[in-house]
Amino acid sequence: MRIRLCLAALSLVAGATAATVTAPSAAAAACSDIDVVAARGTFEPGTLGFIVGDPVFSALQRKLTGRNLSSYRVNYPADLSLTSAAQGNADLVNHVNSQASACPNQRFILVGYSQGANVVDNSIGISSAGAVVGSPIVATLPAAVEPKVAAVLLFGNPIRAIGKSVTGTYQSRTIDFCAKGDPICEAGGNDTLAHLGYTANADAAATFAAGRI
Numbered sequence: 001m002r003i004r005l006c007l008a009a010l011s012l013v014a015g016a017t018a019a020t021v022t023a024p025s026a027a028a029a030a031c032s033d034i035d036v037v038a039a040r041g042t043f044e045p046g047t048l049g050f051i052v053g054d055p056v057f058s059a060l061q062r063k064l065t066g067r068n069l070s071s072y073r074v075n076y077p078a079d080l081s082l083t084s085a086a087q088g089n090a091d092l093v094n095h096v097n098s099q100a101s102a103c104p105n106q107r108f109i110l111v112g113y114s115q116g117a118n119v120v121d122n123s124i125g126i127s128s129a130g131a132v133v134g135s136p137i138v139a140t141l142p143a144a145v146e147p148k149v150a151a152v153l154l155f156g157n158p159i160r161a162i163g164k165s166v167t168g169t170y171q172s173r174t175i176d177f178c179a180k181g182d183p184i185c186e187a188g189g190n191d192t193l194a195h196l197g198y199t200a201n202a203d204a205a206a207t208f209a210a211g212r213i
Contacts, residue, residue, distance in 0.1 A: 031103035032070035034150070034213065036060060037096060039074040039088050039116030041156070042133055048073050052113035052155050055199045059206035060109065064213060072099075078115055085128060085135040088119035093139035096123075100145045107150045109209050113198060114184055117157035117176075124152060124170045131158035132184055149173065151209035155198040160185040175208045177201045 036057050040049035048054050048071055057071050072095055076088030092110070099106055112120030118128035123141055128134030141149065152166065152174040159165065161184065166174040177198060181191030 031106055033067040033105075034060075034064065034069050034107050034109060035096075035099055035103075036069060036071045036109045036111060037074065037092060038071065038111040039076070039092060039113070039119035040078050041114030041116050042078055042080065042084075044078060044113065044116075047071075048111070049113055049116065051196060052116075052198050052202070053111055055202035056111050056153060056205055059202045060209060063206045063210040067213070074116065074119060076119065080133060083135065085115055085118045085122065085133055086138045088116065089122040089135065089137065090139050092119055092123045093141055096141055096145060096149075100148055107148050107213065109151045109153065110149060111153045111205075112157070113155040114158065114195065117154045118159065120152060120154060121157065121159055121166065124149075124166065125168070126159065126164065126166050128159050131162050131164075134158055146170075151175070151212045153205045153209060155201060155205075156182055156184045156195050158184050161187045161189070163187070173212055175205060177205070 038048035038053035040053055044051055046054045048057055061069055074088050075091045077084045096108055110120050115133040118131060118134045121128045122137045125140045127137050129136045146169060152170050154176040157176050160178050166176060178185035179194040179197055181189045182194040183189035184195050
């Protein structure tokens with residue numbers, strides 16, 4: 001019930017804010033230094049995501065002065081359909097593979113919030129199957145692309161509520177925020193509004209990523 005309320009709250013946020021959001025362009029510029037690839041949360045408004053993606057991109061621009069940043073909004077429904085996260089997983093991997101081929105010197109920062117964290121998890125080989133709005137892995141970033149991923153920034157990651165986390169190759173490059181009481185990422189969490197507060201972590205996430213560029 002709390003999870004349904006949390007997702008419903010995100011839907012309300014979408015309705016209340018979508019008309020007023022100003023955000024960076026999500027079209028990836030050709031061969032920028034760094035491409036910020038963001039998967040928004042369920043029903044989340046904004047270009048890259050009103051709660052996480054847009055504020056994180058802005059924070060990265062402030063931290064990475066002198067670097068040319070582009071952004072890409074993962075193309076997926078971000079709804080409650082059974083294939084939503086899988087569609088995002090496929091699109092993220094396709095985008096990064098395409099960019100890596102066209103722009104050999106480009107690096108990537110992957111950003112995922114809520115269902116978007118499931119999308120990123122799957123794309124780096126950590127299955128979100130069994131988590132809220134999760135899915136089995138349908139595509140993973142190949143070994144040749146892995147060194148180009150500078151940082152992975154996750155917020156309200158649903159796999160944490162089922163006892164999982166990012167391990168292995170990407171672990172040292174990953175920061176994973178879970179607010180106390182957030183029922184999406186904390187088993188037994190009972191603070192629905194905690195899931196909507198991750199804008200407060202944007203600067204810390206950008207600092208983490210900047211330290212790995």
